Amino acid sequence: MAGNSACFQSTTLIKAPVYPMSTQPxxxxxxxxxxxxxxxxxxxxxxxxxxxxVQKRDVAEDLVQETFLAALSARERFETxxxxxxxxxxxxxxxxxxxxxxxxxxxxxxxxLSPDDVSEAFFDGKGMWAVKPSRWYGxxxxxxxxxxxxxxxMVCIAGLPERMAHAFALRELEEQDVEEVSQxxxxxxxxxxxxxxxxxxxxxHCLEVxxxxxxxx
Amino acid sequence: MERKLLLRRRMAVTAHLLMCRFCSRYRKQLRxxxxxxxxxxxSEKEGNPLETTDTYLSPEARERIEQSLRREIHH
Numbered sequence: 001m002a003g004n005s006a007c008f009q010s011t012t013l014i015k016a017p018v019y020p021m022s023t024q025p026x027x028x029x030x031x032x033x034x035x036x037x038x039x040x041x042x043x044x045x046x047x048x049x050x051x052x053x054v055q056k057r058d059v060a061e062d063l064v065q066e067t068f069l070a071a072l073s074a075r076e077r078f079e080t081x082x083x084x085x086x087x088x089x090x091x092x093x094x095x096x097x098x099x100x101x102x103x104x105x106x107x108x109x110x111x112x113l114s115p116d117d118v119s120e121a122f123f124d125g126k127g128m129w130a131v132k133p134s135r136w137y138g139x140x141x142x143x144x145x146x147x148x149x150x151x152x153x154m155v156c157i158a159g160l161p162e163r164m165a166h167a168f169a170l171r172e173l174e175e176q177d178v179e180e181v182s183q184x185x186x187x188x189x190x191x192x193x194x195x196x197x198x199x200x201x202x203x204x205h206c207l208e209v210x211x212x213x214x215x216x217x
Numbered sequence: 218m219e220r221k222l223l224l225r226r227r228m229a230v231t232a233h234l235l236m237c238r239f240c241s242r243y244r245k246q247l248r249x250x251x252x253x254x255x256x257x258x259x260s261e262k263e264g265n266p267l268e269t270t271d272t273y274l275s276p277e278a279r280e281r282i283e284q285s286l287r288r289e290i291h292h
Contacts, residue, residue: 035286039279047274048266061278068286085264133242140249150257150268153250172254204246 038068042085046092053096053169055158063099067092093174100166101184107163113191116161119201133204136212149211156206160199167195168203 046067050060070091124130143149157165163185170181171192182189234241260267274282 035283035290038286039274039283043274043279043282044272047278048268048272049261051272052266057275057278061274061282064274065282065285068282069289072286072289129239132239133246135242136246136249143249144253144256147267147269149253153253153257154268173258175258200247200250204243204250207250208246 035068038071042068042088045085046088049089050092050096052154052157053173054099055162055165059099063092063095066095070095096174097170097176097184100170101186104163104166104185107186113187113194116198119198122201122205131205134208134212136208138212143211152207152211153203156203156210159206160202164195164199164202167192168199171196 043064046064047060050063051057054060054063067088071088122129122131157168160168167181167185170176170184171178176184178189178192182192185192185195187195234244257267
C-alpha cells in the first residue's frame with residue numbers, strides 16, 4: 001500500500017505538530033475526553049472497525065470499551081496526537097491483535113493443519129477443478145461502486161472458520177507481515193500460507209454465490 | 218501467489234493458464250477480491266470506510282461502555 005500507510009503505524013504513534021486537537025465542538029472546556037462524547041463521536045466508528053476484524057459483536061464491544069478506557073488513562077499525553085480518530089484506532093488495533101493472540105493460545109494447537117474439506121472440495125483427486133469457478137457476470141468495476149459488495153464480503157469473512165478469519169483479517173485488513181501474523185496466531189509461516197489460501201478459496205466461492213449470482217457453468 | 222516460482226514452473230503455470238479457462242477465471246476473481254479488499258483498507262485510512270453503515274453499537278452496549286468509563290474517571 002503506498003503513500004498514506006505512514007498514518008497507520010500500529011506500534012509507533014506519530015509525532016505531529018501541535019494544533020487544535022479537535023474541530024468538533026466539545027461543549028465543555030478542554031479536549032474531547034468525556035465518556036458521552038467519546039462514545040457518541042467514536043463509538044460506532046471503532047465498533048465497525050473492530051467488527052470487521054473480529055466478526056463477533058460482543059467481542060467488538062469489549063474491544064471498544066477497552067480502547068476508550070486506555071484512552072482515558074492516557075489523556076494527559078493526548079495533546080500531541082495528530083488526530084483523535086487515528087490515535088484511538090491505533091489503540092484499538094493493538095487491542096485487536098492482543099485479542100487474536102489470546103484466543104489463538106486458547107485454541108488447541110496443531111502442528112499440522114487438519115485438511116479443510118470445504119476448500120479442498122473445489123478440486124478432485126487429480127487436482128482438476130471439481131467445483132469450477134463460474135463466470136462473474138456484470139462489470140467488475142461497477143460492482144466495486146456498490147457499497148453492498150463490502151457488506152457481502154464481510155459476511156463471507158464472518159463465515160470463515162475462526163482461525164482463517166483471523167489470519168485473513170490480520171494479514172489482509174491489518175496488513176501485518178507474515179512473521180507477525182504467524183506469531184500472533186501461533187502457527188508456522190507455511191501454515192499461515194495454507195490458512196490464507198483456504199480463506200481465499202472460500203471467500204471467492206462465497207462471493208460467487210452471494211453476489212455474482214447462482215453458479216452457471 | 219505470494220511465493221516465487223522457479224522459471225520453469227512459472228512457464229508451466231503460464232502455459233496452463235492459457236488453456237485452462239477455469240484457472241484464468243479463478244485468478245481474475247482472486248484479483249478482484251484483492252482489489253476490493255485494498256479499496257476497503259484504503260477507505261478506512263481515509264476515514265470513510267466502504268460499506269453500508271447500518272451497523273451500530275446497541276443502546277445497551279453504549280450505556281454499558283459509558284458507565285464503565287464514568288467509573289474509571291471517578292476513581
